[in-house]
Amino acid sequence: MKIIDLLKQDKVTFSCEIFPPKKDNAFGEVFNVVDQISAFGVDFISVTYGAGGSTSKKTVEVAAYIQNRKKVATLAHLTCIGATKKQIEQRIQDLKEQGIENIMALRGDRPLDSTTQGEYRHAVDLIREIHSNGEFCIGGACYPEGHMECDHKKKDILYLKEKVEAGCDFLTTQMFFDNNLFYNFLYKTLSAGISVPIIPGIMPIINARQVKRSCELSGATMPARFIAIADRFSDDPLAMEQAGIAYATDQIVDLIANGVKWIHLYTMNRPQTAAKILHNLSHILR
Ligand code: FAD
Numbered sequence: 001m002k003i004i005d006l007l008k009q010d011k012v013t014f015s016c017e018i019f020p021p022k023k024d025n026a027f028g029e030v031f032n033v034v035d036q037i038s039a040f041g042v043d044f045i046s047v048t049y050g051a052g053g054s055t056s057k058k059t060v061e062v063a064a065y066i067q068n069r070k071k072v073a074t075l076a077h078l079t080c081i082g083a084t085k086k087q088i089e090q091r092i093q094d095l096k097e098q099g100i101e102n103i104m105a106l107r108g109d110r111p112l113d114s115t116t117q118g119e120y121r122h123a124v125d126l127i128r129e130i131h132s133n134g135e136f137c138i139g140g141a142c143y144p145e146g147h148m149e150c151d152h153k154k155k156d157i158l159y160l161k162e163k164v165e166a167g168c169d170f171l172t173t174q175m176f177f178d179n180n181l182f183y184n185f186l187y188k189t190l191s192a193g194i195s196v197p198i199i200p201g202i203m204p205i206i207n208a209r210q211v212k213r214s215c216e217l218s219g220a221t222m223p224a225r226f227i228a229i230a231d232r233f234s235d236d237p238l239a240m241e242q243a244g245i246a247y248a249t250d251q252i253v254d255l256i257a258n259g260v261k262w263i264h265l266y267t268m269n270r271p272q273t274a275a276k277i278l279h280n281l282s283h284i285l286r
Pocket of ligand 1: 047048049050051052077078079105106107108109110121122123124140141142147148149150155156159162163172173174175201
């Protein structure tokens with residue numbers, strides 16, 4: 001099933017993101033996560049791609065399990081930084097062989113210690129490659145607060161438009177913790193003529209370590225309301241988990257109340273967190 005068709009449904013679409021195992025002998029754990037998340041009746045599950053292609057085959061294997069064994073639509077991530085055209089063509093072929101129809105086309109983060117350029121400079125180059133390689137539904141990444149490397153937000157939106165014009169069917173956002181940033185971003189994309197669905201990505205922050213790490217990695221701003229929660233509860237794991245789930249639930253309720261039709265949850269392979277959020281939304285999503 002193509003994700004763009006799921007996004008056109010007359011209901012709120014709820015999807016989850018998971019990551020593949022780092023070690024070959026850890027597939028069982030990840031399949032167990034998939035089994036639990038599939039049982040929640042989510043619309044699709046995305047599978048990340050390890051930095052620099054480190055989990056490339058594992059991403060395909062987990063995506064194939066989701067789609068072919070669990071019969072749930074899947075979105076396989078693919079990054080192009082440092083990759084050759086031949087490697088990318090091979091990965092696209094692997095996905096085709098598994099009948100996977102949806103690819104999240106990303107540049108990937110630049111490795112700090114490498115000068116390798118590869119054959120692709122930006123995600124738009126990968127989107128063009130995938131587009132010319134078959135009938136895939138293509139997703140792309142976007143950044144309500146601007147991408148960390150981009151010195152000017154206006155340019156970031158222009159490059160985003162280029163990705164959509166190259167064949168991107170929908171966009172998923174980087175995590176954000178203040179919905180007003182997302183609403184402002186929607187205004188900007190609309191006035192730039194970007195009309196594809198933009199799915200807000202929600203990250204439940206449920207422990208102290210995540211508070212610092214998530215902001216460092218994503219560049220997302222922590223609003224004062226969230227900082228107060230982290231200050232008060234981060235030393236108490238159970239309280240922090242409860243507060244983080246309540247905060248993410250609140251963000252989602254506000255998004256849906258304001259007419260947003262798609263929600264993507266960064267689950268960090270914690271099905272119990274997703275279950276608790278879905279429980280909080282049981283009547284809202286029905
Ligand atoms: P691009 O769209 O190429 O943008 C990167 C930078 O280049 C931006 O500053 C942009 O403004 C600029 N730019 C874009 N096009 C041009 C152009 N034509 N000319 C000049 N400048 C340009 N990383 C992983 O390794 N694996 C994953 O699975 C993964 N999943 C992700 C999922 C989501 C929803 C998001 C938001 C991010 C994900 N990432 C993942 C992280 C992502 O790879 C990084 O944020 C990366 O730094 C940028 O990727 P991109 O696809 O947005 O790149």
